[in-house]
Amino acid sequence: MDTFLSAIFSGTSRGAIFALVALGLVLVWRGAGIVNFAQMGQAMFTTYIASTLIANGNSYWIGFVVALVSGAALGSILDVLVMRPLSNKKKTELLSSDSMRAAIPVIASLGILGVLQALAGIIWAAEERGFPAPAKQEGFTVAGNVMPFTAFDVFVITCVAITLILTSLFFKRTGMGLAMRATALNQEVAKLSGIRTNRTRTLSWAISGAASSLAGLLLTPSSNLSPNTLDLALFIGFTAAVVGGLDSPVGAVLGGFILGMVISFVTFYDTPEDVFLAILAVLLLSLIIRPHGILGSKDVRRV
Amino acid sequence: MCVVSKLKAHSTARKSLIRTLIFVIVILFLGSRFDAYNQGQLSVVLILFIGVLSVTILTGISGQLSLGQGALMAVGGYCTALLMTNYKLSLWIAIPVSIIGAAIAGLLLGVAAARLSGPYLAGTTLVVALAIPTLANRFFSVFKGDEGLPVDVGYSPKWFSNTFGEPTYEQWQLYVALPFAAIALFFASNILLSRSGRMWRSIRDHESAASLCGVNFSRQKIFVFVVSASFAGLSGALYGLRGLVGPSVYPVSLSLTLLTAAVLGGIRSISGAFIGTIIIVFLPxxxxxxxxxxxxxxxxxxxxxxLISSVLLILTVVINPAGVAGTKLHKHK
Known part of the structure; x- marks a missing residue:
């Protein structure tokens, strides 16, 4: 029973972070039609920035805010420098077919991932370093028993909940959010009705960058920080996004929690080494049973 | 009509044969001029060239982006290593058998992948590339976990040494890789000029138009996967024969390296694949x-x-997506 409770709690806390990663992927997919494989590279980079600030004697919260801001900045810079020129370049013969047009941005994002990881290795040494948590990582004690639930888990879930509420309010209540939803629905029509689609694209990259930075900040306290630490989070986040539906933010959150539970149960009841196989199994199952995801719309892709 | 098509078939095969012969002569010439270290590097070029060809065929020709070629290479490598250590087979028998093994793995992957497209395919194959090497730890008794299976090309047989003189270890590595690379080059060059190559290009360019012309595109997609997996398996088998077959030899980054090489050189051409491999291997x-x-x-x-290869990758994609060998493509729109 204890194992079961620990698995549930750790699954919730991990799942919240994976939901954030998946949300970042979904935002860029809706906004720009690209699956951003460099996303956790960006998060790794901004976490290093925060870690350097904290190591130099600044408080955790300064590092926290700087990481979020620089995550947004990095996302928009990448869009303006790499992805925008790419999407405006549809006339060459190589990019004339749908399949290559889908493949080329993926290759570009892998290139970005490589650049960010190599840069982080050059700037911040290759050795692993820890990253502080803002709250205690020991379990609460209730009536003398140590519960498998820590103050840090509460912090994680609060952070993720606030982010989810803020993004959904942004999309539902603001003009810019409406413009972004319109762009996601149909770019041509949105352009014709006066929406600056380039701007909304960059904005979705910025929001996704900030969200994944937050995910990076929340993931690293439980592991060490190195240029490759967050790669696994990307695989999990992608699987979560596919399980929930690549074009549905709510689905992404749902998928994140499902993946969190699966991984935590595999870790507690089996060996941690099987996690990769479990991810692959979940991904294949979801692609076979429900290829468009739990909450995704059917039109996204034909099977 | 019949005569014309026969002539054409002749010239296709002859073209590929001439290409292959020139390739072999150039490699032998370079191999005789290089020192031991560069001979080793040259054999890595030959080995990875086969792997990059698998990416060129799959992504450049048929338009399916796969990031899981490293997993197929691992299948080829483990097949060869198991056959050589458990059954004491010579590598000239073990490698062709493991190509068949990799082709079967490619068939399974292809059946799953033919339903997917674009980023779905890329992400799924990426997860495959991550998950397959962990099987080595799951079935420890067979695959020996992280330690892996030590195998190597061994030494040249007697008759070879007697005819051509005793080769050094590096030279022998090169001489083992060369015939396989030449066969792969001939096969790739032939198949791209043939009917299958045209069908694959047509499904890349327009699926509906291709199927209206009578191309069964889901079958062809699976077929491309099988062909590409055979190339990857061959490359992986030779790659493992450099000393060790283990999960650390076939990491996810290997798949990305192959893709980088293919894109840098020119994702649609065989010469591009070779140029890209040279860039990637000799860049350090x-x-x-x-x-x-x-x-x-x-x-x-x-x-x-x-850092440099990733920057080159981004620059290639943004400025000249056709790569070094394919600048011509730019001219017609």
Whole structure:
């Protein structure tokens, strides 16, 4: 029973972070039609920035805010420098077919991932370093028993909940959010009705960058920080996004929690080494049973 | 009509044969001029060239982006290693058998992948590339976990040494890789000029138009996967024969390296695949040449090749997506 409770709690806390990663992927997919494989590279980079600030004697919260801001900045810079020129370049013969047009941005994002990881290795040494948590990582004690639930888990879930509420309010209540939803629905029509689609694209990259930075900040306290630490989070986040539906933010959150539970149960009841196989199994199952995801719309892709 | 098509078939095969012969002569010439280290590098070029060809065929010709070629290479490598250590087979028998093994793995992957497209396919194959090497730990008794299975090309047989003189270990590595690379080149060049190559290009360019012309595109997609997996398996088998077959030899980054090489050289052409492989393999050496003039710490020189190749990848994709060998493509719109 204890194992079961620990698995549930750790699954919730991990799942919240994976939901954030998946949300970042979904935002860029809706906004720009690209699956951003460099996303956790960006998060790794901004976490290093925060870690350097904290190591130099600044408080955790300064590092926290700087990481979020620089995550947004990095996302928009990448869009303006790499992805925008790419999407405006549809006339060459190589990019004339749908399949290559889908493949080329993926290759570009892998290139970005490589650049960010190599840069982080050059700037911040290759050795692993820890990253502080803002709250205690020991379990609460209730009536003398140590519960498998820590103050840090509460912090994680609060952070993720606030982010989810803020993004959904942004999309539902603001003009810019409406413009972004319109762009996601149909770019041509949105352009014709006066929406600056380039701007909304960059904005979705910025929001996704900030969200994944937050995910990076929340993931690293439980592991060490190195240029490759967050790669696994990307695989999990992608699987979560596919399980929930690549074009549905709510689905992404749902998928994140499902993946969190699966991984935590595999870790507690089996060996941690099987996690990769479990991810692959979940991904294949979801692609076979429900290829468009739990909450995704059917039109996204034909099977 | 019949005569014309026969002539054409002749010239296709002859074209590929001439290409292959020139390739073999150039490699033998270079191999005789290089020192031991560069001979080793040259055989890595030949080995990875086969792997890059698998990416060129799959992504460049049929338009399916796969990031899981490293997993197929691992299948080829483990098949060869198991056959050589458990059954004491010679590598000339073990490698063809493991190509069949990799082709079967490619068939399974292809059946799953033919339903997917674009980023779905890329992400799924990426997860495959991550998950397959962990099987080595899951079935420890067979695959020996992280330690892996030590195998190598061994030494040249008697008759070879008697006819051509005793080759060094590096030379022998090169001589083992060369015939396989030549066969792969001939096969790839032929199949791209043939009916199958045209069908694959047509499904890349327009699926509906291709199927209206009578191309059964889901069957062809699976077929491309099988062909590409055979190339990857061959490359993986030779790659493992450099000393060790283990999960650390076939990491996810290997798949990305293959893709980088294919894109840098020119994702649609065979010569591009070769140019890209040369760039990727020799880049660290070239960078060392330049860096030696500056006083830089070790960590900078460790990450420099990765940085430069990734920057080159982004620049290629943004400025000249057709790659080094395919600049011609730009002219017609």
């Amino acid at each position: 050496d070239w960078i060392d040449l330049v860096i030696d003039n500056f006083e830089l710490s070790e960590q900078v020189s460790n990450y420099m090749p990765a």
